[in-house]
Every structure is written in C-alpha cells, then in structure tokens.
Amino acid sequence: MERPELPLAQLHAFVVLAEELHFGHAATRLGIAQPPLSQQIRRLEDKVGHPLFGRHPGRVTLTPAGRELLPAARRALTTLVDGLTAAREVGSGNAGRLRIGFAASLALTVLPGLLRTFAERFPDVRLDIHEMTTAPQLAALHDRTIDVGLLREPPADDPELGFETVLTEPFVAVLPSAHPVASQRVARVGQLADSPFVLLPRAVGPRLHDQIIGLCTAAGFTPRVAQHAVEWQTVCALVEAGLGVSLAPEGIRRIRLKGVAFRRITPDTTRTRAAAAWRKKDPNPLVAHFLATVAGSTTKTTNTTNTTKAKTGTTTKAS
Numbered sequence: 001m002e003r004p005e006l007p008l009a010q011l012h013a014f015v016v017l018a019e020e021l022h023f024g025h026a027a028t029r030l031g032i033a034q035p036p037l038s039q040q041i042r043r044l045e046d047k048v049g050h051p052l053f054g055r056h057p058g059r060v061t062l063t064p065a066g067r068e069l070l071p072a073a074r075r076a077l078t079t080l081v082d083g084l085t086a087a088r089e090v091g092s093g094n095a096g097r098l099r100i101g102f103a104a105s106l107a108l109t110v111l112p113g114l115l116r117t118f119a120e121r122f123p124d125v126r127l128d129i130h131e132m133t134t135a136p137q138l139a140a141l142h143d144r145t146i147d148v149g150l151l152r153e154p155p156a157d158d159p160e161l162g163f164e165t166v167l168t169e170p171f172v173a174v175l176p177s178a179h180p181v182a183s184q185r186v187a188r189v190g191q192l193a194d195s196p197f198v199l200l201p202r203a204v205g206p207r208l209h210d211q212i213i214g215l216c217t218a219a220g221f222t223p224r225v226a227q228h229a230v231e232w233q234t235v236c237a238l239v240e241a242g243l244g245v246s247l248a249p250e251g252i253r254r255i256r257l258k259g260v261a262f263r264r265i266t267p268d269t270t271r272t273r274a275a276a277a278w279r280k281k282d283p284n285p286l287v288a289h290f291l292a293t294v295a296g297s298t299t300k301t302t303n304t305t306n307t308t309k310a311k312t313g314t315t316t317k318a319s
Helices: 006-021 023-032 034-047 064-091 104-108 111-121 132-141 208-217 232-241 250-254 286-311
Strands: 053-056 059-062 096-102 125-130 148-152 161-176 186-188 196-199 224-228 244-251 260-266 271-279
Touching: 006 023, 006 034, 006 064, 023 111, 053 064, 053 111, 053 196, 096 104, 096 132, 104 111, 104 148, 104 232, 104 250, 111 125, 111 148, 111 286, 132 148, 132 208, 132 260, 132 271, 148 260, 148 286, 161 208, 161 232, 161 250, 196 232, 196 244, 208 244, 232 244, 232 250, 232 260, 244 250
Parallel strands: 096 125, 096 148, 186 260, 196 224
Antiparallel strands: 053 059, 148 271, 161 244, 161 260, 161 271
C-alpha cells in the first residue's frame, strides 16, 4: 500500500479552501497570506496528479478529484485530532486501560468498593480484571501482563515491586455444620487436630499457607491435609461435603453455604494481610491513580474503625 508523504498543513489548507471556496477567505481563516495558501494547494495537486479546484474570477470550485478527496481529508484530520486528544488523556491518566489481578477472596471484601470508587473518578479508563491467586499475580507483574495486583501475603523481599496494605483480618474456622466444634461460638484451634483439612496448595499462596500451618503448629499439631483446592469457594464446598475443615481469612465467611459454619478461633493472634502490588518503576499514571484510590480507601476504613471504637469505648484488634 502506498504511504504518501503528505504534510498536514496541505491537507488542512485543502479542507478549509473547500469549505470557503475563496482563497482570500480561506487564507484569513488559516491566518496566513494568500500566496502561501496557493503554494500549498499547488503542491497537494502535484501529489494527487490532478487539479483539485477550478479557478474562476473571485471564486473557486471543487473538481471531481477534489470532491473525491474531501471526505477522506476530513476523516484523516478528525482521526488525528481524536488521536491527539486520546493521547493527552492517556498521558494524564484520565483514560486508557488498567489491568488488575485480584485474589478471589478479596471480591468478598475490598475489591468491589475499590473498583467502584476508581470507576467513578476515571470513567474513561477501561478496567481489565483478572482473577488470580498470589503467585500467578506476582509472576504477571514481573511479566508486565498486569499493572496492579490485589493479593494476599506479599513477599517481603521483592525489590522490583511495591506493596500497600489494603486489609488485615483474622482467621476463622470453617467447619461442616454437623462438626462437634460448630456448636461452640469460638473454636479452639487445637480442637481441630483430629479432623482432616482442606487447604489451598502452598504453591498458589506460600505465605498464607504457612500462616495456617503455623496456627496449627502453635496449637500442638500438624494438620492432616485430605484435599487441596485453589479457590476458597471450592474449599468451602468441600467442607460442606464433609471432606474436612479449614482455617480461612475472616472475609470468607461471606460465602453462604447451608452446610458450613464459620467460627472465631482462639488463640486469635495471627492476621492475614491483603495488599496492592505494583512495579516500582512503572510510569503508567493510571497505576498512581489506582494507588491513590487504595490509600483513600484504607484511610477511610481506618477512620471509620477509630470512630466506632470511640463511640463504643472498646478496644479491638485491626481486622
């Protein structure tokens, strides 16, 4: 396909002259003298190989070649203007695409609010949302296939990535409703020693997995893992089926299954951390805007928690 070298000034001059059909009026509108305008039109006609205008005393008319070129010239100029506008919007972080990975459990807690707030502030930004466990999110950030991750228990030693806490919460016991401990308001972790466990594979969330094992070890036993499941929804479904028990972040109790009971645990000394993750050297302004949304959400949650404490006069751990 031929790619003509066509200065935009010539194309713009052609469209203005086609609209004015008068060299003097067109020159005034363009803010140039009439001779330079005539030169631009001549050069464009040389490119086309045919006259674009018929010259008459005091006026001009479009030739058939000129009438054919005019719609394409207008489209080209409009496309360019739209492209420049879009580029400015993307460059300022007001438009474009943001790719977000998220842990499925966060869809039960912080994710909806973050996405809603961000979409309200930046309605022209396209959000590509990808459900991923922690390890795949970290790999995707390094591979640049996502821009931001929302994950659990980020690593402590990744120099290329930054992390911002969005939520901390305690663990709860996940029990079949017929389990003897389900009749209690609070479950002692040691009471689960004789039950098989349903857990996430360590490979998909090493630090979270190790926290759960640590809770059991502190209670004096090593859990007997009967089943693995990648998503918490599946973990709860296997617990409902009577295949075992589990320990899970508190937000998982929003999964409503008739045959599953969630109970607070004791000792209640461990918290799981959810964080936003990003590449430290990423220049994408959309990432900075999303992190500002995260910071605003975290501040709002903290302020709400502190207000509640002041009103009730009670002291609670962060959750």
